[in-house]
Amino acid sequence: MIPEWVQFNWLTICIAVIPLIYLYLTWNYNYWKKRNVAFVKPQLIFGNYKEVFLQKRTVSEVMEDIYKKLDGKPFVGFWRFRTPGILVRDPEMVKTVMVKDFHSFQDNALIVDPKMDPLLAKNPFFVSGEKWKNMRSVLSPSFTSGKLKPLLPLMEGVCEELLEYLRAAAPASAPDGIEASLTAFKYTVEMVARCALGIKGNNFTDSEGHLRTMVRRIVSPGFWKNIEFMILNFLPSMGSFLHLSWMPRDVDLFFTKIVTDEMDYRKKNNVIRPDYLQYLINMSKKENGVAYTEADALGHAVTFLTEGSETSSITLGFAWYELARHPAVQEELRQEVAAARGANGGRLPFEALMELPLLDQVLQETLRLHAPLMAMEKTCTRATELRGADGVACRVEPGTLVVIPVRALHHDPAFYPEPLRFDPGRWAPGNRERLVKYTYLPFGEGPRICLGMRFAQLQVKLALAYVVEKFDIKTTPKTPNPVVQDPTYFLTCAKGGLWLRFEERKSSNSE
Numbered sequence: 001m002i003p004e005w006v007q008f009n010w011l012t013i014c015i016a017v018i019p020l021i022y023l024y025l026t027w028n029y030n031y032w033k034k035r036n037v038a039f040v041k042p043q044l045i046f047g048n049y050k051e052v053f054l055q056k057r058t059v060s061e062v063m064e065d066i067y068k069k070l071d072g073k074p075f076v077g078f079w080r081f082r083t084p085g086i087l088v089r090d091p092e093m094v095k096t097v098m099v100k101d102f103h104s105f106q107d108n109a110l111i112v113d114p115k116m117d118p119l120l121a122k123n124p125f126f127v128s129g130e131k132w133k134n135m136r137s138v139l140s141p142s143f144t145s146g147k148l149k150p151l152l153p154l155m156e157g158v159c160e161e162l163l164e165y166l167r168a169a170a171p172a173s174a175p176d177g178i179e180a181s182l183t184a185f186k187y188t189v190e191m192v193a194r195c196a197l198g199i200k201g202n203n204f205t206d207s208e209g210h211l212r213t214m215v216r217r218i219v220s221p222g223f224w225k226n227i228e229f230m231i232l233n234f235l236p237s238m239g240s241f242l243h244l245s246w247m248p249r250d251v252d253l254f255f256t257k258i259v260t261d262e263m264d265y266r267k268k269n270n271v272i273r274p275d276y277l278q279y280l281i282n283m284s285k286k287e288n289g290v291a292y293t294e295a296d297a298l299g300h301a302v303t304f305l306t307e308g309s310e311t312s313s314i315t316l317g318f319a320w321y322e323l324a325r326h327p328a329v330q331e332e333l334r335q336e337v338a339a340a341r342g343a344n345g346g347r348l349p350f351e352a353l354m355e356l357p358l359l360d361q362v363l364q365e366t367l368r369l370h371a372p373l374m375a376m377e378k379t380c381t382r383a384t385e386l387r388g389a390d391g392v393a394c395r396v397e398p399g400t401l402v403v404i405p406v407r408a409l410h411h412d413p414a415f416y417p418e419p420l421r422f423d424p425g426r427w428a429p430g431n432r433e434r435l436v437k438y439t440y441l442p443f444g445e446g447p448r449i450c451l452g453m454r455f456a457q458l459q460v461k462l463a464l465a466y467v468v469e470k471f472d473i474k475t476t477p478k479t480p481n482p483v484v485q486d487p488t489y490f491l492t493c494a495k496g497g498l499w500l501r502f503e504e505r506k507s508s509n510s511e
């Protein structure tokens with residue numbers, strides 16, 4: 001039996017504490033009203049992120065809803081739980097954040113704890129300030145056309161393996177076809193292993209796919225993985241308290257071992273290879289006079305492996321999907337590739353491949369409809385003022401979350417009529433010049449634009465060209481239409497997978 005005075009105290013404590021908790025939870029919900037910025041009403045505890053928290057919708061979908069609700073506003077306020085954030089709607093404002101006033105918004109909002117994630121902490125995406133600037137200047141030259149061109153023979157070898165794999169794994173009889181995203185992932189992990197690290201990943205032959213599995217342990221859809229992601233992203237101090245890391249410890253050790261083994265092998269045997277790792281090794285040599293260490297080189301080799309495989313495989317999977325759904329475009333592309341081969345003695349040289357107009361348009365349109373990163377989250381790094389075309393101005397404080405709603409811009413009928421229609425013709429000369437600047441951001445923009453953009457374009461274009469030449473890509477009863485986004489993943493991903501059939505072409509059999 002609880003004494004009466006204790007019962008009384010419990011009641012008093014509850015009466016006193018509940019309003020305090022309520023006050024704490026709603027304290028910031030005045031933030032945008034006080035600043036005269038339009039906003040979408042927040043919900044207790046969740047702000048505007050209830051559906052994200054419940055894993056019903058992704059951040060990019062929720063941002064698209066807010067974008068649509070407050071049509072006509074250059075920027076609008078929202079809350080990520082209790083944290084106020086700005087959603088930038090107007091392309092001019094996008095330019096301000098990503099280019100004109102870059103120094104006020106230069107950091108990405110995703111952070112990693114270098115103690116928990118030493119390898120990932122080297123990834124330029126997570127680095128800030130002067131350190132990022134120095135790192136970027138060391139790495140940028142490694143992605144020029146001049147550095148990519150010598151990789152072509154290596155890459156062509158991986159394309160041949162992809163064709164072999166499709167011949168064996170995708171017999172025309174399979175009624176549902178194969179899951180194209182996984183095939184694309186096998187291809188990009190293999191490509192990156194060869195071009196970045198100079199090693200064979202055996203992704204097409206090894207059913208376990210050790211290297212692939214390790215990359216998947218860092219980035220993949222899934223309920224529990226997404227819970228971890230939300231803690232690390234939204235509540236980083238709780239993540240540190242729980243000792244959570246983006247990259248599991250054994251994965252970190254695995255990558256460290258394969259890269260250092262390869263570095264040691266080259267050193268001991270005086271081996272020089274024409275790949276990205278070699279560039280990093282050369283940069284880390286003392287006589288270079290650059291403040292770049294072997295630990296940096298190790299971190300950046302792993303950056304290439306993780307950044308270079310998943311985003312490109314998403315793009316390739318969706319490009320195959322769109323070609324399957326648009327056989328006329330597929331046939332036109334096939335003829336374009338055949339003509340380029342014909343004009344180059346049966347080969348597809350680097351310049352010819354990169355300049356194929358329809359191939360480029362197919363890639364651009366795929367990235368418009370299915371950009372892997374559909375919302376970019378930045379942090380204000382220096383107090384500044386945003387001033388919209390409507391005259392509304394807002395002082396943005398350091399630490400404020402700023403979101404660029406890539407999905408909403410890419411799918412806005414004001415910028416792309418019939419936005420959900422796959423129409424490579426939007427990117428044809430004469431049309432592309434009419435598109436509104438800063439509404440197309442698959443690789444980001446400004447000084448932080450994707451470092452691996454050219455490599456990504458090259459590896460996706462190669463796989464598209466090689467596969468359409470030899471295969472008819474077809475839909476099956478299991479092919480999704482429309483695609484439903486998997487809500488347990490922060491990157492673009494079709495729920496249930498992209499099922500397609502790759503039928504070997506008769507003419508290509510007899511060649």
Ligand code: HEM
Pocket residue numbers: 108123124125126136303304307308309311312315371372373376441442443444445446447448449450451452453455456457
């Ligand atoms: C289709 C494939 C790819 C897409 C759609 C993509 C997209 C992006 C986006 C949206 C960003 C953020 C840009 C910004 O903040 O403005 C980014 C950054 C980055 N990407 Fe990619 N990416 C792709 C492939 C690659 C590849 C192959 C690499 C290879 C190394 C790579 C390396 C990076 C790095 C290192 C950054 C951070 C750059 C920085 O903060 O300075 N990406 N990427």
